[in-house]
Amino acid sequence: MDTGSPQNTWLVGPQGTVEAAGGEPEWIALPPGLLRMRRLLLVVWLGLIALAAGLLPGLLAGPAWAAFALPPLALMAWGWVMTERNWRSWRYAERADDLLISRGVLWREETVVPYGRMQLVEVTSGPVERHFGLASVQLHTAAAATDATIPGLDPAEAERLRDRLTELGEARSAGL
Amino acid sequence: MTSPGAAQAPEAAAEITERRLHPVTPLRRAWAPVAVLFGWAVHDPDGAQRQLTRLTTTTLLIGLAVLIPAAALYGFCSWWFTHFAVTGNELRIRTGLVFRRTAHIRLERIQAIDVTQPLLARVAGVAKLKLDVIGTDKKDELAFLGADEARTLRAELLARAAGFAPETAHEVGEAPVRQLLRVPPGVLALALVLTGATWGSLAAALVVPPVLWLVTHSLWTVLAVALPLLGAAGASSAGRFVAEYDWTVGESPDGLRIDHGLLDQAHETVPPGRVQTVRIVEPLLWRRRGWVRVELDVAGSSNSVLVPVAPRALAEEVVARVLPGVSVPGPAALSPAPRRARWCVPLWWRGYGLAVTDAVFAARSGLLERSLALVPHAKVQSVRMTQGPWERARGVADVCVDTGANKTVRARLRDADEARELLAAQAERSRTGRRDARPDRWMA
Structure with missing residues (x-):
C-alpha cells in the first residue's frame, strides 16, 4: 500500500471537524492491486487472442503466418504501459466539505462533489475484484451525470470512506 | 419519494x-x-x-x-x-x-403538480x-x-x-394568481413560421416521397416513409400550435402556474425553489424581432417549456420571478472563449460565453441558435472539469455543472487556469448557495 494511513493526513479539529493540513488538497492515490488486476486481465485475454491468431494460421498455412500473433502482442505491450499511466492518474482527496476525484491521462476529468449533495454511497466488489482484495466506492447525487466512482480500493479503506462520506453527508445534507 | x-x-x-x-x-x-x-x-x-x-x-x-x-x-x-x-x-x-x-x-x-385535461376528458368534465x-x-x-x-x-x-x-x-x-405573461395566438403562429424545424420537417415531407416514388415505383414504400414524415411535419407545426395555444404564465404564492392548450389543456404548478435550470433560447430567425423561448428543467417533470415565445425583456422579467434575485446577464457581461480556442471548435467557438454572478452560473452556447443556460448555485449537485488532449494543447478546458434534473450545463473552452479556479470556486458557491435557499415547505 503506497497510500499511507489516510487518517494521518488529516487534522481533526476541536469540534470534530476535519480540515486539510495545507491549502492544496491531500491527494490519495490508488493501491497497486488495481494495476495488478488490470494487467493480469490484459495479459490473459490478449495472450489467448495472440495464441489463437498465431497458432491457427501457423499450423494450417505455414510457420510464417504465425506472425499474425504479433499485433495482439504489440497491443499487450502498449496496454501494459497504458494501464499503468491510467492507474497513476487516478487520485482522490477528502476535503472539509467536498470530495475530489481526478482521473484520466489524455482525457482528464476532475469531479467535485459536495458532501451535502450525496444521496447514496455504494461499495461494490465483483468476483475478480474480490480475488485481488479490491472494492469500488461509488457516490450518487441527484444528478445521474455525476459519475463519481473510485475503483480498486482496499476493502477496509472503501468501508472507511463509505462510513465517513455517509456521516459527512448526513451532517451537511442539502438534497435537491 | x-x-x-x-x-x-x-x-x-x-x-x-x-x-x-x-x-x-x-x-x-x-x-x-x-x-x-x-x-x-x-x-x-x-x-x-x-x-x-x-x-x-x-x-x-x-x-x-x-x-x-x-x-x-x-x-x-x-x-x-x-x-x-x-x-x-x-x-x-x-x-x-x-x-x-x-x-x-x-x-x-x-x-x-400537473392537472391535464385531454379533449375527451374535457367533454366528460374530468x-x-x-x-x-x-x-x-x-x-x-x-x-x-x-x-x-x-x-x-x-x-x-x-x-x-x-x-x-x-x-x-x-x-x-x-x-x-397574478398573470405574468400571455402569448397571443398570432405571435405564436408567426414564431412557428419563423422556426427552422417547422420548415425542415415540412420540406422533408414534401420532397422525400416524390423522390422515393421516382426511384422505387413502390406505393407501399412511399406510404411507409411519407406517413411518418407527414406526421412529424404536422406535429412540429399544427401540433405545437395546438399544444402551445393560449400559453399563460402566472405567479401565485404556491409558485409558478403554466396553463396552455387548445384541445388538450394542461395546468402545471411549480412550487417555489423547484426550478433547477432555466434556458433562454434565441433561434436565428427570431433575432430580428428580439423574441426568445424560455425552457426550464424541474426534477421529475416532463414539461420543459416555460414560455414558447416572448420579447426578450418580458421573458427576462419572467425569469427574474422564477429564479428570485437573478438578473439575466446581458451579452456584454458574458466573457467569451479565448481566441486560441478556435482551433478546438472552429466558428462555433464564438458562441461560447460564461458569466458567474452571486446567484447563477450562466453559460451560453450555439452560434445560430443561441442558448443561455442559468443554473442557480444552490441547485448544483456536482462540478466537473474535463480536458481532452486537443484542448490541453491549446490551454483550454470545459467546466460542467450537474443539476438535479439530470441535465448538465457546460461552460466550454475556458482558459485552463481559469477553469481550475472556477472548479474550486463553483464547488464552494454551490455549497454556500444552499444556505440561503428557501426551505422545501415554502410557507413554513
Missing part, C-alpha cells in the same frame, strides 16, 4: 379517508382488451385474416357477449380497487387487483392529476378525477406541501 408496499403508519390509519377516482374511469380502462386484440391482429395479420373469414354471425355475437362484460368487469375492478388518500404529509395511492401496489408520495418532495416527484411515473397519476375535485385536491396538496397545518389545509383553497 415513492415507496411501494410501505406499511401504513398505525396512528394515522384512523383518520385517513380513502377516496376513489371518478366513476368515468372504468370507461378508459375498458379499452384494454380491445387494445390487446388489436395488438394481436397487427402482430399476426395472416392469422387474424384467417380467423376473420371463419367468423360467423353467431360466433361474433358470442364473442361480443363475452368480451364486453369482461372489459366492463376489468374496468370496474381496476376502478373499484384504486384508492387514494391524503394524509398529513403524504399522498397514498393504493391500486391493483392481483398485484397490489401502494405508493406513498411525500408532499414536501413535490417538484411540480381531469388527470399527477404529482411530479423524482421516481414517479405514469402509474402514479390520478386519472380521472372530477375537474373541480382535481382543482380542490391540487389546492389542498399544495397547501399541505407548503406547510399549512393539516387541519386548515383543505380550507386554504386556491391561491390567487
Whole structure:
C-alpha cells in the first residue's frame, strides 16, 4: 500500500471537524492491486487472442503466418504501459466539505462533489475484484451525470470512506 | 419519494379517508382488451385474416357477449380497487387487483403538480392529476378525477406541501394568481413560421416521397416513409400550435402556474425553489424581432417549456420571478472563449460565453441558435472539469455543472487556469448557495 494511513493526513479539529493540513488538497492515490488486476486481465485475454491468431494460421498455412500473433502482442505491450499511466492518474482527496476525484491521462476529468449533495454511497466488489482484495466506492447525487466512482480500493479503506462520506453527508445534507 | 408496499403508519390509519377516482374511469380502462386484440391482429395479420373469414354471425355475437362484460368487469375492478388518500404529509395511492401496489408520495418532495385535461376528458368534465416527484411515473397519476375535485385536491396538496397545518389545509383553497405573461395566438403562429424545424420537417415531407416514388415505383414504400414524415411535419407545426395555444404564465404564492392548450389543456404548478435550470433560447430567425423561448428543467417533470415565445425583456422579467434575485446577464457581461480556442471548435467557438454572478452560473452556447443556460448555485449537485488532449494543447478546458434534473450545463473552452479556479470556486458557491435557499415547505 503506497497510500499511507489516510487518517494521518488529516487534522481533526476541536469540534470534530476535519480540515486539510495545507491549502492544496491531500491527494490519495490508488493501491497497486488495481494495476495488478488490470494487467493480469490484459495479459490473459490478449495472450489467448495472440495464441489463437498465431497458432491457427501457423499450423494450417505455414510457420510464417504465425506472425499474425504479433499485433495482439504489440497491443499487450502498449496496454501494459497504458494501464499503468491510467492507474497513476487516478487520485482522490477528502476535503472539509467536498470530495475530489481526478482521473484520466489524455482525457482528464476532475469531479467535485459536495458532501451535502450525496444521496447514496455504494461499495461494490465483483468476483475478480474480490480475488485481488479490491472494492469500488461509488457516490450518487441527484444528478445521474455525476459519475463519481473510485475503483480498486482496499476493502477496509472503501468501508472507511463509505462510513465517513455517509456521516459527512448526513451532517451537511442539502438534497435537491 | 415513492415507496411501494410501505406499511401504513398505525396512528394515522384512523383518520385517513380513502377516496376513489371518478366513476368515468372504468370507461378508459375498458379499452384494454380491445387494445390487446388489436395488438394481436397487427402482430399476426395472416392469422387474424384467417380467423376473420371463419367468423360467423353467431360466433361474433358470442364473442361480443363475452368480451364486453369482461372489459366492463376489468374496468370496474381496476376502478373499484384504486384508492387514494391524503394524509398529513403524504399522498397514498393504493391500486391493483392481483398485484397490489401502494405508493406513498411525500408532499414536501413535490417538484411540480400537473392537472391535464385531454379533449375527451374535457367533454366528460374530468381531469388527470399527477404529482411530479423524482421516481414517479405514469402509474402514479390520478386519472380521472372530477375537474373541480382535481382543482380542490391540487389546492389542498399544495397547501399541505407548503406547510399549512393539516387541519386548515383543505380550507386554504386556491391561491390567487397574478398573470405574468400571455402569448397571443398570432405571435405564436408567426414564431412557428419563423422556426427552422417547422420548415425542415415540412420540406422533408414534401420532397422525400416524390423522390422515393421516382426511384422505387413502390406505393407501399412511399406510404411507409411519407406517413411518418407527414406526421412529424404536422406535429412540429399544427401540433405545437395546438399544444402551445393560449400559453399563460402566472405567479401565485404556491409558485409558478403554466396553463396552455387548445384541445388538450394542461395546468402545471411549480412550487417555489423547484426550478433547477432555466434556458433562454434565441433561434436565428427570431433575432430580428428580439423574441426568445424560455425552457426550464424541474426534477421529475416532463414539461420543459416555460414560455414558447416572448420579447426578450418580458421573458427576462419572467425569469427574474422564477429564479428570485437573478438578473439575466446581458451579452456584454458574458466573457467569451479565448481566441486560441478556435482551433478546438472552429466558428462555433464564438458562441461560447460564461458569466458567474452571486446567484447563477450562466453559460451560453450555439452560434445560430443561441442558448443561455442559468443554473442557480444552490441547485448544483456536482462540478466537473474535463480536458481532452486537443484542448490541453491549446490551454483550454470545459467546466460542467450537474443539476438535479439530470441535465448538465457546460461552460466550454475556458482558459485552463481559469477553469481550475472556477472548479474550486463553483464547488464552494454551490455549497454556500444552499444556505440561503428557501426551505422545501415554502410557507413554513
